[in-house]
Amino acid sequence: MRASLIQIAVDRDEPVESRRLRAAALVREQRGSTLVVLPELWTVGAFAYDSFEAEAETLDGPTRRAMAEAAADAGVWLHAGSIVERAADGRLFNTALVLSPEGRLAGVYRKIHRFGFDQGEAVMMAAGEDLVTVRLPEATLGLGTCYDLRFPELFRGLADAGADVLVVSAGWPERRRAHWTLLARARAVENQAYVLACGTSGTHAGVQQAGRSVVVDPWGEVLAEAGAGEEVLTAVLDPKKPAATREQFPALKDRRLGLAPPAVRGS
Numbered sequence: 001m002r003a004s005l006i007q008i009a010v011d012r013d014e015p016v017e018s019r020r021l022r023a024a025a026l027v028r029e030q031r032g033s034t035l036v037v038l039p040e041l042w043t044v045g046a047f048a049y050d051s052f053e054a055e056a057e058t059l060d061g062p063t064r065r066a067m068a069e070a071a072a073d074a075g076v077w078l079h080a081g082s083i084v085e086r087a088a089d090g091r092l093f094n095t096a097l098v099l100s101p102e103g104r105l106a107g108v109y110r111k112i113h114r115f116g117f118d119q120g121e122a123v124m125m126a127a128g129e130d131l132v133t134v135r136l137p138e139a140t141l142g143l144g145t146c147y148d149l150r151f152p153e154l155f156r157g158l159a160d161a162g163a164d165v166l167v168v169s170a171g172w173p174e175r176r177r178a179h180w181t182l183l184a185r186a187r188a189v190e191n192q193a194y195v196l197a198c199g200t201s202g203t204h205a206g207v208q209q210a211g212r213s214v215v216v217d218p219w220g221e222v223l224a225e226a227g228a229g230e231e232v233l234t235a236v237l238d239p240k241k242p243a244a245t246r247e248q249f250p251a252l253k254d255r256r257l258g259l260a261p262p263a264v265r266g267s
């Protein structure tokens with residue numbers, strides 16, 4: 001099962017429509033891959049908060065339409081990264097889309113952990129509530145977006161729901177690059193799952209992006225890692241490996257759920 005991660009450059013001086021056309025062309029070039037992944041908010045830029053309102057789109061908007069056509073033309077499963085979604089009630093969500101090789105909408109994941117503390121995405125967008133998995137013939141995808149990577153319980157929930165390929169689309173900044181690689185490997189090791197972590201390159205809103213998209217196997221080995229610039233990263237996954245790893249080293253069976261909270265001691 002070949003996976004291709006499109007680490008597209010998101011620079012402020014390129015118009016959104018031009019990047020959308022470039023992304024669609026890059027997806028079409030991945031014919032032969034089973035799964036293609038794009039990063040978080042690659043149309044507008046994950047840190048371009050001042051453009052979120054103007055670039056918001058519905059689930060039937062231009063990005064979904066362009067990506068559905070590209071997925072169908074290439075005959076691939078496409079994790080189309082995320083869009084600024086304007087929901088029917090007017091709220092904004094950071095929403096990831098998965099399209100089937102026929103161009104059908106197969107999964108919608110609204111980012112659960114919003115980044116920015118008391119500004120940016122955290123105040124402009126609503127939080128998703130639902131874990132999302134997508135069943136492919138070869139594997140079950142579990143979806144997370146960028147800052148979600150810091151929350152291990154989300155990925156454990158996805159693994160418990162049957163995910164064996166954890167897909168993280170991101171717009172991760174260069175200044176916290178070390179966290180990105182470390183956390184991607186940690187999520188793979190602790191869940192004995194593949195992790196496909198696809199970020200952006202370039203600089204937008206004054207934030208330099210890390211690039212360094214990475215594919216990690218269920219044993220925590222890095223199968224492929226991108227550099228800092230625009231790049232398509234490709235790796236071959238063995239769909240049997242997560243189950244084989246879980247059988248050979250059955251740490252997940254030793255979980256102790258429902259332990260009592262610590263007793264309060266002291267004065």
Ligand SMILES: NC(=O)CCC(=O)C(=O)O
Nearest residue numbers: 046115146147171173176
């Ligand atoms: N777009 C994001 O979620 C950024 C996350 C980030 O910068 C971090 O977790 O660090």
